[in-house]
Amino acid sequence: MTHPTTITAEPGLPFVDIVREFDAPAAAVFRAHTDPQLFVQWMGPRSNPMHSVELDAAPGGRWKYAFRGDGDMEFAFYGVYHSVEPSALLIQTFEFNLAPGQVGVSSTRFDEVEGHTRLAVHEVYPSLEARDAAVASGMEHGIREGYERLDELLPS
């Protein structure tokens, strides 16, 4: 079964909050976020498969993934892991190659209740303008469709 994805971007605050439930244990949802061979299969919209991914999910480790755009255009997301608690928490910085010098921090919590997992992502942008630009870019579609792809990938 697929659950709704709640995305909140309150006016006047530089945050994006995402909440989503999955019918799988936290260990499986966490693994899908940190194992590149799983991550590449679900993150992003169906229409544009990820073309490269590296995830060194340890404190101080780097992560990067990228999609191709028109022509030679590339959309790359990257950052550094700061906290990694297996099946429980990821805190990592995030940057986007088309917005240089804008460093955000996301915290992703994995809470398991009776075999189901509640995922809660808290993204902090460096300014209100950076947050608003990210939302205006159409990030919501990729997030929702990505989680639908993740539902299909998870053990049921």
Added chain:
Amino acid sequence: MTHPTTITAEPGLPFVDIVREFDAPAAAVFRAHTDPQLFVQWMGPRSNPMHSVELDAAPGGRWKYAFRGDGDMEFAFYGVYHSVEPSALLIQTFEFNLAPGQVGVSSTRFDEVEGHTRLAVHEVYPSLEARDAAVASGMEHGIREGYERLDELLPS
């Protein structure tokens, strides 16, 4: 001459903004921020000298400095550099050992005009609560006195 330090923590936003002028070129102010042997001489209040410092000021490099408190207490600040543009810009994450799992990002700009430098620091905390707790801790005194110590250290 010593200039005033402007510290702004607007209610309802997770930011702290600091602006300070120095009667020295940007290269000298930048060096005082990235050379551990200079940094240890000015950062923090006069009453509590820094007892350890490591600054690997390169993208992906780590930084850490610490003060002693009562008994075995230590106050340690640490993080990872994300952008380093000599004499111009530092973007780095910051964490505090007494607030684990709270990762912030600071951007420090060094703008030189006619041999003087305008320093502008933009700190982004992961939540309003984390920002308010940092302000309530009395950070302002250490910042203002630190910059007075930096005035004394800079070439005039």
